[in-house]
Amino acid sequence: MLVTYLEASRDLCETESILFGAVLAVCRIIGVKVSTAGRATDHSSAIPAWRRRIEERIAKARALIxxxxxxxxxxxxxxxxRTVRMAFAGTNxxxxxxxxxxxxxxRIDDLKQRIRE
Structure with a gap:
């Protein structure tokens, strides 16, 4: 059955999805739990991780401002x-x-400059 699907696949992404589905089916049959948390989806891989981290830092800085x-x-x-105290933590x-x-x-000007960089 797997051969039929693999022969009909048109690209590497489709082949990978077919193989992943087969592996999941086998794991369910033999009772092995598989975590799919690390598997990239089309939505999450559309934005690179470095860009998401930068955007999160900018959002946190804007909230603090x-x-x-x-x-x-x-x-x-x-x-x-409490937020203001945390913003000045470690200073005198x-x-x-x-x-x-x-x-x-x-501090506000410093945060604004960091966002611009």
């Missing part, structure tokens, strides 16, 4: 304050400093 701007404009909700910046507005502006 938004929260920093909210805090600078006076929004003191716990979630916003305290949210109670008198020049916190300037530090926020510098």
């Amino acid at each position: 938004g929260r920093l701007i909210c805090f600078r404009s006076g929004n003191n909700r716990p979630r916003i304050v 910046v305290s949210l109670s400093q008198p020049d916190i507005t300037q530090k926020l502006t510098e």
Whole structure:
């Protein structure tokens, strides 16, 4: 039965799909569990992994910029304050400093520059 399908296949992608289906069928018959998590699909392989990672970093930076701007404009909700503290983690910046507005502006500008690069 497999020979019939392989002879009718038109390209390498189709051949690979036929063989993968056959391997899955054999594994189910003999009771072996196969993880298909690492198998690339047409949708996920359309965008390269490096590009997705860069786009995710840009999205996170934009979200952080938004929260920093909210805090600078006076929004003191716990979630916003927590995000701002995490943004300044590892530095000597305290949210109670008198020049916190300037530090926020510098951090926002730094993030915007990173996005542009």
